[in-house]
Amino acid sequence: MSDQRRGADRLPREYLKIGSALVLGAAMAMLDATVVAVATRTLAEKFGSTLSAVAWVSTAYLLTLSVVVPLSGWAMGRFGGRRVWLTAVGAFLAGSLLCGLAWSVPSLVAFRVVQALGGGLIQPVGQALLGRTVGPRHMARVMAVMSVPMALLPVLGPAVGGLLLAELGWRWIFFVNLPIGLLAIVLVRRWVPAVEGMAGRGSSGGAARLDVRGFALIAPGLASLVYGCSAAGDHGGFGAPAAWLPMAGGVALLVAFVFYSLRTKVAPLLDLRLFANRAFSVAMLNALLLGATLFGAMFLLPLYYQQAHGFSALRAGLVLAPQGVGTALSTFVAGRLTNRVGPRVLVMAGTAGATAATVPFALVGASTTALSLAAPLFLRGLGLGLVMAPLITAGYSTLRRESIAQATTTFNILNRVGGSIGTAVLAVTLVRGFGDGAPTAAKVASAYGTTFWWALGCTAVTLVAAAFLPGARAMRAALAQAAPATPSGAEDRESAAAAA
Known part of the structure; x- marks a missing residue:
């Protein structure tokens, strides 16, 4: 070099x-x-x-x-x-x-x-x-x-x-x-x-007005969808009126927001035209699926150790340490290699590793020990650590700087919606796995094993979406066209009026 x-x-x-x-x-x-x-x-x-x-x-x-x-x-x-x-x-x-x-x-x-x-x-x-x-x-x-x-x-x-x-x-x-x-x-x-310069489409030198109509659609839409997903876990299924009614209302409002945003002549709250960018749209799809995988597992893993092994919340958190250590280690590798090998290879490798490491959890039984799951947890952490940084980089790599604020908002919305849906699916599966009667050790193990199969399937779907992320050549081309950043940020410093 x-x-x-x-x-x-x-x-x-x-x-x-x-x-x-x-x-x-x-x-x-x-x-x-x-x-x-x-x-x-x-x-x-x-x-x-x-x-x-x-x-x-x-x-x-x-x-x-x-x-x-x-x-x-x-x-x-x-x-x-x-x-x-x-x-x-x-x-x-x-x-x-x-x-x-x-x-x-x-x-x-x-x-x-x-x-x-x-x-x-x-x-x-x-x-x-x-x-x-x-x-x-x-x-x-x-x-x-x-x-x-x-x-x-x-x-x-x-x-x-x-x-x-x-x-x-x-x-x-x-x-x-x-x-x-x-x-x-x-x-x-x-x-x-x-x-x-952090405003989205429609900002011509000055700040755009708040898109009140768009906000009136997307805010209650997201809140209803998230609440419905939460209610599904609490009421044992998506068929409960407390779950499907707010979810249906939320989806209807979000669909209305999409049509409104694509047709309005004012600056929309979210610039959905960014999805015309292939790298961005694929990264956002992966963000949605990754949210389901990450948040779903964060809900399921501590519960498993507390119910199946009788651990306290404190001990359950400590038992999950191998996953955190694995994630911390692999993030350094991901950060150094993203620009060199491209997001596709890293995200696919990380997702495949996390999927394989979830298999032992899907096979748990009444006699499974916490110690035997330490190595799979570490490997799962290694896989997850290869995903996040390359994914965000892929989403931003082909965008103009003034679009980054809109892109970040979209990423966080999709990541949270994916997390709500993933957590709800796993919660419903777990509740149904317990069924009626006393929760014996065998029944608890079976319920969690079935639920972990669903978690594994969700991770595997993410692997398919990751195959469409940019490769090394596309990443190098995008970075070559990107304007270099300056630590001082002098070219982007706020105007005197905004700072006053």
Whole structure:
């Protein structure tokens, strides 16, 4: 490799600083979700409430996320990416403080909505800021660095939650966000450049108006779809009126949004014309399927260890450590190889590895030990770690920089919808597997084995979609045409009016 090529591939230190600052916010939001899930039973006991009522602490958060995420692209174009990110983290911290001071379940649910108003913007806006600042050439390697803590958080979350509940009390599962978020704000203000030009189609130098009609269709559409998927798991199937009615209404609203967005003459909330780009559309399809695979497994694996092996939430999280370690290791490989071998090879290899490593879980029996599943967990983590960074890079590689905000919003919406659908399918399958009667060890093992077969099938479908991602030649051509990013971001700095 020539010195010129080696210099072009070297990752500037400024990009690592930008990625580290932005990942703190995303890690804070993800840690909060994991810790709160562990505390459900404790919250019910402290407030003298039922588990179904306390479940709205998480449900209200998820529904609010569905409403807020579609606004991220417009908000970045209107106010500037860095300003929106800082405001989102501030709202999340305010909500965390209020949650820690809550005096009842209704007050806690209301304050979780405040949290979600910020939490729904942190990840898509941070991802867009990263893409706009570092550019497609370095995107995979920076994403790999950011993915390491994100891979470990599902393992650390239950442990952190258990320790906080045992030593400091339930209020600290929310107060713990305050120092993390404040540090993230300080670092982003110091290291992340303010960039403009993050609006989508229809933004001619200035910020587009909010597409109110589009928002009135997509926000309730997504919320209804997510709620219906959640209700399907709670009511034992998609045939329950509580599940299929909101799902049908959500799908109808989303279809109406698609027709409206393609015909409107104003700047739409989401630029669906980006799907005319083959690399982008294939990457978004993979994002949808990957969401189902990742979130479905995150729901199923801890439950398996708790019900089939009798582990506590803390111990179940620690047992999942091999998967987190495997993911953290392979993300470095993915980041270094994406530009060289292309996303297709890495995503297919990672998906195939994750699929094969899921087979032992589909074959579990009453005598299966947790130790015997440690190696498959590690291999599954290795496979998953090869997927995310190449997938995001493939989606951004052929887009103009001003389209990245819209692309990030679309990616996050599809990833969350896929996660809701995947989790619902696995939850329904698991409930039906238990059937009636006492849950004997054999019945529990059989129910989880059947459900893991469904998880394996979902992962295998992702393998088919990955075959259509760009190869090495297409990736090199896209990167050659991409404008080089500058760490200072001077060419994209916000106007004086926006900064005032």
